[in-house]
Amino acid sequence: xxxxxxxxxxxxxxxxxxxxxxxxxxxxxxxxxxxxxxxxxxxxxxxxxxxxxxxxxxxxxxxxxxxxxxxxxxxxxxxxxxxxxxxxxxxxxxxxxxxxxxxxxxxxxxxxxxxxxxxxxxxxxxxxxxxxxxxxxxxxxxxxxxxxxxxxxxxxxxxxxxxxxxxxxxxxxxxxxxxxxxxxxxxxxxxxxxxxxxxxxxxxxxxxxxxxxxxxxxxxxxxxxxxxxxxxxxxxxxxxxxxxxxxxxxxxxxxxxxxxxxxxxxxxxxxxxxxxxxxxxxxxxxxxxxxxxxxxxxxxxxxxxxxxxxxxxxxxxxxxxxxxxxxxxxxxxxxxxxxxxxxxxxxxxxxxxxxxxxxxxxxxxxxxxxxxxxxxxxxxxxxxxxxxxxxxxxxxxxxxxxxxxxxxxxxxxxxxxxxxxxxxxxxxxxxxxxxxxxxxxxxxxxxxxxxxxxxx
DNA sequence: GACAACTTGTC
DNA sequence: ACAAGTTGT
Numbered sequence: 001x002x003x004x005x006x007x008x009x010x011x012x013x014x015x016x017x018x019x020x021x022x023x024x025x026x027x028x029x030x031x032x033x034x035x036x037x038x039x040x041x042x043x044x045x046x047x048x049x050x051x052x053x054x055x056x057x058x059x060x061x062x063x064x065x066x067x068x069x070x071x072x073x074x075x076x077x078x079x080x081x082x083x084x085x086x087x088x089x090x091x092x093x094x095x096x097x098x099x100x101x102x103x104x105x106x107x108x109x110x111x112x113x114x115x116x117x118x119x120x121x122x123x124x125x126x127x128x129x130x131x132x133x134x135x136x137x138x139x140x141x142x143x144x145x146x147x148x149x150x151x152x153x154x155x156x157x158x159x160x161x162x163x164x165x166x167x168x169x170x171x172x173x174x175x176x177x178x179x180x181x182x183x184x185x186x187x188x189x190x191x192x193x194x195x196x197x198x199x200x201x202x203x204x205x206x207x208x209x210x211x212x213x214x215x216x217x218x219x220x221x222x223x224x225x226x227x228x229x230x231x232x233x234x235x236x237x238x239x240x241x242x243x244x245x246x247x248x249x250x251x252x253x254x255x256x257x258x259x260x261x262x263x264x265x266x267x268x269x270x271x272x273x274x275x276x277x278x279x280x281x282x283x284x285x286x287x288x289x290x291x292x293x294x295x296x297x298x299x300x301x302x303x304x305x306x307x308x309x310x311x312x313x314x315x316x317x318x319x320x321x322x323x324x325x326x327x328x329x330x331x332x333x334x335x336x337x338x339x340x341x342x343x344x345x346x347x348x349x350x351x352x353x354x355x356x357x358x359x360x361x362x363x364x365x366x367x368x369x370x371x372x373x374x375x376x377x378x379x380x381x382x383x384x385x386x387x388x389x390x391x392x393x394x395x396x397x398x399x400x401x402x403x404x405x406x407x408x409x410x411x412x413x414x415x416x417x418x419x420x421x422x423x424x425x426x427x428x429x430x431x432x433x434x435x436x437x438x439x440x441x442x443x444x445x446x447x448x449x450x451x452x453x454x455x456x
Numbered sequence: 457g458a459c460a461a462c463t464t465g466t467c
Numbered sequence: 468a469c470a471a472g473t474t475g476t
Contacts, residue, residue, distance in 0.1 A: 135476065142474055143463065224464075261463095268463075338464065377463085386462070388470045393467040424467085439467060454472095 002028035004169035005094040006083060008112070009034045009072075010105060012098040012124055012241035013057045014202045015064055017159035019121035020096035021166070029169040031092060032065055033073045034058060035082045036181060041104040044283070044368065047361035049330040052191050053200045055183035057240050060201025062178070070166040073175040080111035089173045093117055098241070101129050101273050102368045103280035123160075126245050126266060127153040129273045139278050141383045146274065147267045155253065156246035193328035198236065198364065205237035209251055217257035226322075226333035227405040232262070233331070235365035238269065245269065272373035279383065283372040284353060287383035290456035294381075295449050296351040305348045308436055309340070310358055312411070315435035317422060318398035319343050321410035328410070330364035335401055341378035342392035347442030349449055352379035380450070389450045391443050398423040 005024045009032060015021060024030045038045050046054065062072040075082040086092060095116040100106075112118050122128045132149050133139060140146035185191050199207065212232040215222075222230025237243045245266055252259050276282055286292055297305075308314050312323035322336035332340070337359075344355045356375040360366045376382030380389060398407070404422050408415040413432040414422055421427075428434065 134474090138475095140475085142461090144461075145475055147463095264463080335464075383474095384462085385473050387472055388465085390465055392465070396465085396467045399467085443467095 003094075004029035004031050004090055004092050005096060006030075006086060006092045006116075007032045008079070008083065008095050008097040009061070010097065010100050010241075011239060012100075013061045014205070014242050014244065015061075015068075015162035016202065017123060017244040017247050018098070018162070019123045019160060020098055020119075021163050022160055023119060023121060024094075024096040025163040025166055027094070029167040030070065031073060031086065031090060031169055031173065032061075032070060032166075033075065033083065033086060034061075035079045036074070036076045037079050037082075037108070038076075039078065040108060041102070044102075044104065044360075047363070047366050048185065049194065049362050049364045050366050051183040052185065052194055052330070053198070053236055053240060053364045055178065055181070056200035057242060058178055060203065060242075064202060065166070068163065068166045069168060071168075071172060071175065073173055074178060074181070076176060076181065078111075079108045080115065083112055084115050086173045087115065090169055090171055092169075094119060096121065098123050099128065100124070101277050103276075106280075123244055123246065124241055125270045125273055126150060126156045126249060127270060129270065129277050132270075132274065139274055140271070141275070141278070143268065143271050143384060146271050147264060150267050150270060154249070156249050159244060159247045159250060194330045194364065197329040197331065200236070200240070200242070200364075202242045205234070205242035208232070208234055208237060209243055209248060213251050213255055216252045216255050216259050216262055220258060220261040223261070224335045224401050226336050226401065226403055227409075231334060235367075235370075236331070239365045239367045239370075269370065272367075272369040275373050275383065276369040282376065282382075283356065283368055286379075286381040287376055288381050288385070290453045291379070291381040293453050293456050295349075295452065297349045302348070302350055305436055306344075306350055306354055308433070309344050309348065309350075309355075313433050313436075314343065315428075315433040316343065316394045317407045317411055317414055317425065318394050318403050321403065321407045324410045325406075326359075326362050330362060332363075333406070335397075336403075336406075337374070338378060339392055339394055339397050341375060342390070343394055345379050346389075346391045346446040347394075347437055347439070349442075349446055352376065352381065389447060391446055393439065395424045395439070 005027055007020050007024045065072050095118045099120045222228050312320035319340050322332050322340045326332040344350050345352050352375045356371055404419040407422050413429045
């Protein structure tokens with residue numbers, strides 16, 4: 001009887017283009033394992049929206065594995081301990097997995113390596129993070145030169161076919177029941193808007209990709225218009241690895257036409273991962289040290305403003321629409337993410353980490369690298385230096401990107417207002433708040449606070 | 457060490 | 468037109 005090998009699943013919950021499954025299947029029987037490890041990342045415990053997604057993604061993968069005559073083994077605990085227990089039960093000595101670059105996953109890999117022949121495969125990025133290097137051999141900090149260099153590594157490999165069959169081991173280790181993990185909310189169940197919006201799992205990801213492919217040529221024109229379905233909405237599927245970036249790249253690039261802007265966004269995903277590789281603490285640590293001295297607002301007034309922002313009650317229609325879209329669907333249009341982030345950081349002068357934490361808990365696509373890099377980009381605190389303090393003007397942005405219908409959808413109190421008035425309603429319906437800060441005042445306060453740290 | 461360039465702007 | 472520092476070549 002051949003010894004089985006373990007496929008250790010993390011954010012790679014798919015069967016197609018999954019090198020770990022193929023490598024394990026070639027060797028003999030396969031034991032697919034997912035370990036829910038809530039201690040692994042301490043304050044980076046998976047957020048509530050992500051847990052909802054995880055539940056459905058695991059259910060989908062378990063069904064797909066069953067159709068191949070296999071199973072998904074679920075365990076709760078420390079990864080290396082659970083895998084070691086499975087080793088004792090089954091004799092498995094090899095673990096196949098895909099590379100992940102969050103600092104906690106890299107630590108977990110070191111622990112697993114102590115006890116197993118751990119074989120890590122690539123496939124969740126266009127090019128393996130760390131392999132795109134500058135002329136002098138270092139890693140890039142600036143997006144554009146990174147993207148130019150990444151293109152030398154493209155196209156990514158042709159996606160791998162899913163395994164035709166997976167041999168079952170002689171003995172199946174015990175599995176916990178997904179229901180018992182209570183990943184879905186109860187009392188109250190706020191997940192209705194999530195299930196109306198999303199189909200987690202590999203099949204849902206494939207469908208979402210197919211819908212986008214026919215719109216890909218219009219991506220550049222439409223991607224900044226939140227009222228239209230211009231973006232791919234693939235981020236949660238990519239985060240959980242239900243689709244691979246190579247699958248996306250090939251599906252989109254094969255369409256021809258002008259899809260470079262979209263492919264550049266996939267490149268941004270690789271870029272963020274490369275930043276995390278260089279700066280593992282980036283989610284909590286300013287890339288520029290002088291930002292440690294920035295006089296962020298704290299105290300009861302700032303806390304009240306934070307709550308107004310979280311609830312979509314700032315009195316800025318575009319900001320409130322975005323925050324309510326996030327709460328309802330677990331996702332927010334990218335252009336609006338920039339606007340609400342700029343508003344929190346600049347107008348409210350609240351530490352970008354508070355916004356990052358909220359996104360971490362509420363986004364179905366919450367991703368350590370993306371979230372950290374993008375919030376630091378908005379704050380200007382990152383290593384990807386932008387020269388000037390950029391303070392987005394919410395009303396200008398709202399009009400420029402034609403957000404009227406988007407606002408009507410998410411801020412129903414304003415649905416009766418005209419296109420001209422809705423961005424900055426003069427006569428406010430009684431249930432809609434006044435702006436919590438005037439644009440000019442917030443802008444001046446931010447400029448002063450940012451100027452104060454310039455020379456540090 | 458010179459020089460070009462920097463994801464998303466400015467009510 | 469403008470802001471005006473750092474990275475990468």
